[in-house]
Amino acid sequence: MTRKRRRLQIAVLGMLSLGTATALALTAFQDNLVFFYSPTDITEKGLAPDQYVRIGGLVEEGSVQQLEGNHVAFRVTDLANAIPVTYTGILPDLFREGQGVVAQGSIGEDGTTFVAREVLARHDENYMPTEVAEALKASGEWRPESGQPPPR
Incomplete structure (x- = not known):
């Protein structure tokens, strides 16, 4: 695996993690809204x-x-x-x-x-x-x- 491909995989994995964390935070806020x-x-x-x-x-x-x-x-x-x-x-x-x-x-x-x-x-x-x-x-x-x- 080339260095460029490895960097791309790390970047995609980081973006996916950030998106998951954002979705969980928004779901928690929605549950607490009155x-x-x-x-x-x-x-x-x-x-x-x-x-x-x-x-x-x-x-x-x-x-x-x-x-x-x-x-x-x-x-x-x-x-x-x-x-x-x-x-x-x-x-x-x-x-x-x-x-x-x-x-x-x-x-x-x-x-x-x-x-x-x-x-x-x-x-x-x-x-x-x-x-x-x-x-x-x-x-x-x-x-x-x-x-x-x-x-x-």
Whole structure:
């Protein structure tokens, strides 16, 4: 085997290794991505029961129910559609009706209720997650609070 052919084989083997490593890294990133959906997106597209996602919107007025233990049920709305959410755990102190919220979890076995593993509430009166604000603006229901700029 000539020296030139050996160099070519090493270069091809190196490129193949680099391509394999890149493919594995991209696959790992894809597995860890958590996509954001509004209640309208979930209503229109539907989700697989085991798909881990984030939903966001406003906690619907009059929808929060304290169930037995640390179980809580509420509805998240983007003012066009709403989706029921259940959560087991302690809610953030700033969680309340009419406020922005982002919940991470998946659709339950019934196919309609979102089972949250984590609930995030906005941290002060001038903050709303960008995704939630954009979804509300897209639905035509954006109502900025005093001093809050519209999402970019």
